[in-house]
Amino acid sequence: MVVTALALLVHSMAAYALARMHFRGRGIAFAAVIATLLISLPVILVPLFLVVRTLGMVDTYAGLIVPGVFNAFGIFLLRQFYLGVPRELEDAAQLDGCGHGAPTGTWCCR
Structure with a gap:
C-alpha cells in the first residue's frame, strides 16, 4: 500500500510535467x-x-519500497x-483565481 501511494504521488507529478508544462x-x-x-525486469x-x-x-522496508516506486x-x-x-x-480554473504555485508548480486557488 505504501508503494502504491508513493508511486501515485511520484508518477502523477512527473506525468503532469511531461503532459502540460513546456x-x-x-x-x-x-x-x-x-x-x-x-528493458525487462530480469x-x-x-x-x-x-x-x-x-x-x-538490504533486509529493510526501504529496500522493498523504494525500487517499486519508480x-x-x-x-x-x-x-x-x-x-x-x-x-x-485549466483555463476556467485560472479565471476562478487558480494558478501554478511558484515554488511547487501545483495549482493553488487564491
Whole structure:
C-alpha cells in the first residue's frame, strides 16, 4: 500500500510535467521514460540489487519500497490521461483565481 501511494504521488507529478508544462528537453525526457519500458525486469534485477546493497537497504522496508516506486508505465498511463483532459478546464480554473504555485508548480486557488 505504501508503494502504491508513493508511486501515485511520484508518477502523477512527473506525468503532469511531461503532459502540460513546456520546458526544454521535454520530448527527450519522455523518450527516456518510454525507452525504460523496453528493458525487462530480469535484465535490471542484479544491478538493482547491487544498488540496494550499496545503499545499505538490504533486509529493510526501504529496500522493498523504494525500487517499486519508480515505474515508467505509471508515468506513461498518467501522461496519457492528462493529455485527455481538456485544457479549457485549466483555463476556467485560472479565471476562478487558480494558478501554478511558484515554488511547487501545483495549482493553488487564491
